Amino acid sequence: MSTVSEEHVNSTGVDxxxxxxxxxxxSDCLFFGSFISTYLVYRNRSLSxxxxxxxxxxxxxxxxxxxxxxxxxxxxxxxxYVQRGSQVIGRYWTLATALLGLVFxxxxxxxxxxxxxxxxxxxxxxxxxxxxxxxxxxxGHVTFGVIWLVIFAISRLAETLKQKMLIVGSVLSVVxxxxxxxxxxxxDVIPHIPSIVAYSVFGVGLLGTIGTLFLLKSSDNQNIxxxxxxxxxxxxxxxxxxxxxxxxxxxxTVVYLISxxxxxxxx
Amino acid sequence: MKKxxxxxxxxxxxxxTDGYFRVPDTAQDLPNPKxxxxxxxxxxxxxxxxxxxxxxxxxxxxxxxxxIGIVLAAITLVEFLIFYVxxxxxxxxxxxxxxxxxxxxxxxxxxxxxxxDNRVFTIVFFAGFVLAxxxxxxxxxxxxxxxxxS
Numbered sequence: 055m056s057t058v059s060e061e062h063v064n065s066t067g068v069d070x071x072x073x074x075x076x077x078x079x080x081s082d083c084l085f086f087g088s089f090i091s092t093y094l095v096y097r098n099r100s101l102s103x104x105x106x107x108x109x110x111x112x113x114x115x116x117x118x119x120x121x122x123x124x125x126x127x128x129x130x131x132x133x134x135y136v137q138r139g140s141q142v143i144g145r146y147w148t149l150a151t152a153l154l155g156l157v158f159x160x161x162x163x164x165x166x167x168x169x170x171x172x173x174x175x176x177x178x179x180x181x182x183x184x185x186x187x188x189x190x191x192x193x194g195h196v197t198f199g200v201i202w203l204v205i206f207a208i209s210r211l212a213e214t215l216k217q218k219m220l221i222v223g224s225v226l227s228v229v230x231x232x233x234x235x236x237x238x239x240x241x242d243v244i245p246h247i248p249s250i251v252a253y254s255v256f257g258v259g260l261l262g263t264i265g266t267l268f269l270l271k272s273s274d275n276q277n278i279x280x281x282x283x284x285x286x287x288x289x290x291x292x293x294x295x296x297x298x299x300x301x302x303x304x305x306x307t308v309v310y311l312i313s314x315x316x317x318x319x320x321x
Numbered sequence: 322m323k324k325x326x327x328x329x330x331x332x333x334x335x336x337x338t339d340g341y342f343r344v345p346d347t348a349q350d351l352p353n354p355k356x357x358x359x360x361x362x363x364x365x366x367x368x369x370x371x372x373x374x375x376x377x378x379x380x381x382x383x384x385x386x387x388x389i390g391i392v393l394a395a396i397t398l399v400e401f402l403i404f405y406v407x408x409x410x411x412x413x414x415x416x417x418x419x420x421x422x423x424x425x426x427x428x429x430x431x432x433x434x435x436x437x438d439n440r441v442f443t444i445v446f447f448a449g450f451v452l453a454x455x456x457x458x459x460x461x462x463x464x465x466x467x468x469x470x471s
Contacts, residue, residue: 068439076442080449087453094457095464116401120394123424127390130432134383289434296433300425307421311404312414 089188100179118161125154126299152203224266231259
């Protein structure tokens with residue numbers, strides 16, 4: 055409930071909350087910096103496989119990196135539109151950011167389970183330990199960000215109960231649609247699911263998503279004053295989200311692009 | 322846009338728009354020469370244009386952010402394509418680091434608004450970032466001198 059204009063006068067001349075967020079992000083640089091440097095120190099030192107060149111999938115991770123970059127774009131558009139007073143568009147972009155974050159997490163869950171199937175766990179070797187610790191903590195940050203954004207969209211960007219219910223409904227519909235999509239891809243693995251059920255779940259989720267988003271648009275009350283109050287808080291969530299993105303930019307380069315050809319150590 | 326290019330070309334060539342080359346009769350004709358920077362002011366002119374574009378109302382427009390998003394996607398595509406060029410060898414590492422640094426700076430400067438915002442935020446953030454990079458480099462040097470499996 056605070057904007058820059060409502061803040062107490064302070065010696066720094068900037069918003070206290072925003073300064074706190076930047077200090078936190080500076081300290082988080084040290085947090086992830088320690089993980090990344092630990093990974094580099096122990097690079098090429100695994101005594102047993104699987105080694106990075108046997109399991110890392112560069113095309114797949116490039117797609118997930120692209121998804122996270124686009125979520126950053128959606129986030130900056132959400133902040134930009136809210137600052138311009140466009141309530142409904144800002145709300146949509148906030149939900150789009152959370153959705154793209156969910157898709158990125160889907161990629162990571164798939165990657166982790168795929169690696170576990172290939173025999174790489176945090177216990178297997180030093181590559182597994184450093185890799186899962188670093189990407190796991192990053193995934194934790196993304197998950198926290200998604201929860202933050204969805205709660206923000208429900209509790210702050212929506213005024214009436216109807217709008218809040220529609221946002222909950224749209225997020226649930228997206229999850230149902232994603233579940234249906236995953237079921238259609240596992241029909242050969244799990245033969246007990248009839249294909250009609252999988253496609254029905256996907257269809258219901260898709261219709262629910264389109265319907266709730268349409269109703270959300272038509273229930274807009276265009277109360278610009280109420281939304282303007284929240285632009286500072288949304289900007290904080292945006293800063294956090296972009297930081298998660300830049301951490302992934304570094305991890306993608308260091309772990310995936312540079313180390314992808316690492317094999318057994320030369321002892 | 323056409324005018325901008327013509328302007329840059331004119332400044333670069335020291336050419337006036339009335340069809341004559343600008344040749345001063347005396348030193349007093351150009352008391353404060355505008356084009357005394359490298360490349361006859363082209364660099365300064367481009368920077369002025371860039372500053373004007375990125376400092377509009379303290380924030381970029383949605384279209385500007387979309388362009389930044391396309392640039393980020395393009396850099397990621399270039400990284401992906403370069404990864405499969407086998408002839409690069411060891412050169413791959415510095416190229417990848419430079420490309421990722423470019424993405425890092427673009428996101429921090431424009432998406433996180435550091436370019437438009439108070440300088441205090443830049444100082445606070447980069448204090449942590451530089452410290453992290455320095456510690457990482459020192460750690461790598463220490464382990465490079467004395468390997469753990471010797």
